[in-house]
Amino acid sequence: MAYSFSLNTRLHKTITGLLVIWLCGCLLTTAVYAQRIQTAFDVKLLARGLNHPWGMAFLPDGKMLVTERAGRLRIVAPDGRISEPVSNVPAVYHEKQGGLLDVALDPDFTTNRLIYLSYAEPVKTSDGTIASTAVARAELDGNSLKNLKVIFRQDPKTQGGQHFGSRLVFAPDGNLFITLGDRGNHMEEAQNTDNHIGTIIRIRPDGSVPDDNPFVNDKKAKPEIWSYGHRSVQGAAIHPKTGELWIHEHGPRGGDEINIPKPGxxxxxxxxxxxxxxxxxxxxxxxxxxxxxEPIYYWTPSVAPSGMLFYTGGLFPGWRNSLFVGTLAGQHLIRLSVSENKVLSEEQLLKNTLRFRDVEQGPDGAIYLLTDEDDGKILKLVPAAN
Incomplete structure (x- = not known):
């Protein structure tokens, strides 16, 4: 059944004072600093009760696939109903930042029913469990996966639960970009192309390597690498006009970056x-x-960016072609006005509210947010009623 309440946060052209969030009968009041909001919107609560959701992808029927970091994949109906866990999901390394991460649909999903999952893949050794980011694809059959196949494994596997990446984005040419991290204690390896540490990966949907990858003819380099020298990339999106990949990545103490990674x-x-x-x-x-x-844009101090969206819908004409970024440490949603390869301005929405793990555009033109918490929520941004 649908929720009989909504998170009614109405932001008008200028906000000063308090942001009041009504969630399930509990009144939460959070300070909001004065800011200029150029588009009025309401925030509705679609669903709650997800455990640290990480990624989401919309199905053709309006339902969405949502991952939970602990290793569960859910199907959420348009009215907010959450399914039982989808069966036959691969085992994950659920430690710190590791677990079941992103989900994406194949460009030909309507005919082949293929979905893609990124996750921290564990291997037990005599010295303990080691892990790295892996990507598997499988057919979605009702509430189950079948014919699951791992199409990529980050090499090497290492100890630790930090910096797995990882977003999945299909380019207009049908190739799949996979964003990775430096695994925390192995940051120096991000400068070496003989491994996958701290890289962006470009592969075909079956896991094979495109002939025009930049290192495909370098016998000392991993042929899947598109670019390198990255820290931990947790946001990626394709520019709607240029077709180029844009990413953001976590800095250490400050220095979160937006980059447009070029081959090699x-x-x-x-x-x-x-x-x-x-x-x-x-x-x-x-x-x-x-x-x-050089990055095209950066934040100091860190906002801990996660999730990334170029908005192309019709519900918010004033936001069309804006770049949206969720933040974890910042606990707000960022809207960036961009022109060609430059960021012109930054607007902070929903300041000092929640940790936003992912941001996606729905088929209805609304903007959907995942919150990173034990009682994770799916929020829906729609035009203000008045």
Whole structure:
């Protein structure tokens, strides 16, 4: 059944004071700083009770697939009903940032029913469990997966539960981008192309390597690599006009970046960043003079970005072609106005509210948000009623 209440947060052209969130009979009041909101919207609560949801993808019938980091895949109906866990999901390494992560539909889903899952894949050794990001594809058959096949494994597997990435994005040419992380304690390997640490991966949907990948003829490099020198990329989206991949990645203490990764290019981590190491050791912020690519935009202090969307819908004409980024540490939703390859302005929405793990556009043109918490929620942004 549908929820009989909504999260009625109405933001008008100028907000000063309190943001009042009504959730299931509990009144929560959160301070909101004065800010200019150019588009009025309401926030409705579609569903709740998900355990640290991570990724979502809309099915053709309006339902959505939602991952829970603990290793469960759910189907959520348009009225908010949550299914029992989908069966035959691969086993995951559920530690710290590891678990079941992103989900994406095959471009030909309506005919082949294929979906793709990224996750931290565990392997037990005599020294303990090691893990790395893996991607599997399978056919969605009702509330079950069948014919599951792993099409990519990050090499090497290492100990630790940090920095797995990982978003899945299909490019207009049908190839699949996979974003990865440096696995925390292996940051120096992000400068080496003989492994997958700290890289963006580009493969065909069956896991094979496109002939025009930048390192396909380099016998010392991994042929799946598109770009390298990344820290932990948890947001990715295709620009609606250029067809290029845009990403954002976590910096250490400051220096979260937006990049447009070019084939074969090095983005500098851990030798260049606008942040500093957690040990307070500074990092050179000069990228270009060290031979690295400069980010097109960055945040200091960190907002901990997660989820990324170019909005192309019709519900919010004033937001069309804006870039939306969810934040974890920042606990707000960012809207960026962009022109060509430049960010022109930043607008912060829903300030000081919740940790937003993912942001997606629904087939109805609404914007959907996942909240990262034990009682994870799906929120829906729609035009203001008045």
């Amino acid at each position: 290019k090095n983005y500098g981590w851990p030798h260049a960043s606008y942040g500093m190491h957690y040990s307070m050791i500074p990092i050179k912020d000069e990228h270009a003079e060290q031979g690295y690519e």
